[in-house]
Amino acid sequence: MIALLPKSRLESLLTRLSDRFEIIAPVSIEGETCFVSWSGQPLALTENPLIPPTEFLLPNREVLFKYIQESGRYTFEQPTAKPRLIFGVRPCDLRAIFVLDRIFRADPPDHQYLERRKLAFLVALNCLQPAEQCFCSSLDSGPEASEGFGLLFTELEDGFLVEAVSPEGISILKDNSDLFLKAEDEHEAEKRKLMKTAREMKRPERTQERIKEAIKNADWEALGRHCLSCGGCTFVCPVCHCFNIQDLGVPDGERLRCRDTCLLSGFTRMAGGNPRRTQGERMHNWYMDKFFFIPENTGLLGCVGCGRCSKVCFAGKDRWTLEARK
Ligand code: SF4
Ligand code: SF4
Structure with missing residues (x-):
């Protein structure tokens, strides 16, 4: 399923989805783009944040459990994960998440990571202007996402082309159909042209x-x-x-x-x-x-x-x- 979201309606869509998910999205903080828990701040979508979105799947510091001793016996309390929508995941970071999935699913599985992963709805954002130091195209991990997302956004002149393949992504498009417009053939052609230009940008060749x-x-x-x-x-x-x-x-x-x-x-x-x-x-x-x-x-x-x-x-x-x- 595919539709066009006018740019001015992106924040309305995220605000609606914040009823179901904690929204993680890139914003600018003191000149640096960072993924944060979003509550209406202006979004910063031009560059990929320096700290990757995987921080919300494998935090730098987390409590695995609390232990409480009473009369010589221990009881344990585990924190619970919450449903999150991570908006603006670039294709390279999406691939990184596949790698982490395989590592943390291997025996013995890592329950904390897998629980957070199960509850994370990933909204990918195609890269139209890979940064100078990026070499995703040499490693076939970008600049276009092809799988593993709930929704895929590509920024066009008139709005975002939004593609949904998963049942949850499709239901988000259907439930919020009043915000979306019909995607025309010319929008898909514009996306193909933008992605071709992004792939052909001169970036370090690092096979x-x-x-x-x-x-x-x-x-x-x-x-x-x-x-x-x-x-x-x-x-x-x-x-x-x-x-x-x-x-x-x-x-x-x-x-x-x-x-x-x-x-x-x-x-x-x-x-x-x-x-x-x-x-x-x-x-x-x-x-x-x-x-x-x-x-x-x-x-x-x-x-x-x-x-x-x-x-x-x-x-x-x-x-x-x-x-x-x-
Ligand atoms: S390679 Fe560079 S960034 Fe990495 S530990 Fe050494 S100095 Fe730090
Ligand atoms: S270029 Fe490769 S090694 Fe360097 S930060 Fe990105 S994924 Fe890690």
């Missing part, structure tokens, strides 16, 4: 074959000397998902899950320290994970070409040439 070759040949110790071990590249990555578990409080307290990263020297520390002793070894592992280990386990690459890691890295303008600075 997985090239990246794998660069991983084999890189001088990891030289690259590691420039890395500041800040972990920024992993905390903005929509696919990175490592975490640490801590119990806070005795005898009552909370079990916390906090994001962690293999680029930090304290990661998986054992009695003898981190088995990957140098920053070069840790960086090597990060790239191997994305292009070899995650694909072996999930059938999908562990990188979707969103370019966020290059955007935040202090150590170099581009994470993907894998050439050490002189």
Whole structure:
């Protein structure tokens, strides 16, 4: 099912849907685009937020459960997930969510992630102007979404072309039909033209074959000397998902899950320290994970070409040439 939503009616649609869902949408905060819990703020749809929407499926910090001790016996309280509509998920981030789904569905399944995922209705937004550092088209993860969404939006001159394939997406279009107009053939033709232009925009060509070759040949110790071990590249990555578990409080307290990263020297520390002793070894592992280990386990690459890691890295303008600075 396909329809046209005039731009001036987008906020009315989201306001109506906020009766059923917590709406997560991109807005501008002090000049930076961020996904937030939306309650009518002006939407910011021109750039993909630096912190990916996966933050709402795997938060940086979450309480897994509370433990309460009474007369020597423990009882446990688990937080409940709520239905969320995540608006403006770019195709690269949609692919990242498929990767996380496969990782967290594998045995043993991660119930907290899967519960949030089950309750998340994803509204994708096609990318018409991929950012300079994006290389989704080389990895076939953008700029156009083809599956996995409840609704797909493409911004045209006259409004948003809205496509629904899932039963829930179709019912949203039907239940709010007073807000939508009929999509004409010319609107679909405009979308095809815009997507063709987006695909053909000059962006870094980074095929997985090239990246794998660069991983084999890189001088990891030289690259590691420039890395500041800040972990920024992993905390903005929509696919990175490592975490640490801590119990806070005795005898009552909370079990916390906090994001962690293999680029930090304290990661998986054992009695003898981190088995990957140098920053070069840790960086090597990060790239191997994305292009070899995650694909072996999930059938999908562990990188979707969103370019966020290059955007935040202090150590170099581009994470993907894998050439050490002189
Ligand atoms: S590794 Fe970098 S480019 Fe690839 S998905 Fe993560 S942040 Fe995006
Ligand atoms: S963002 Fe750059 S400097 Fe920071 S850990 Fe990643 S590679 Fe190192």
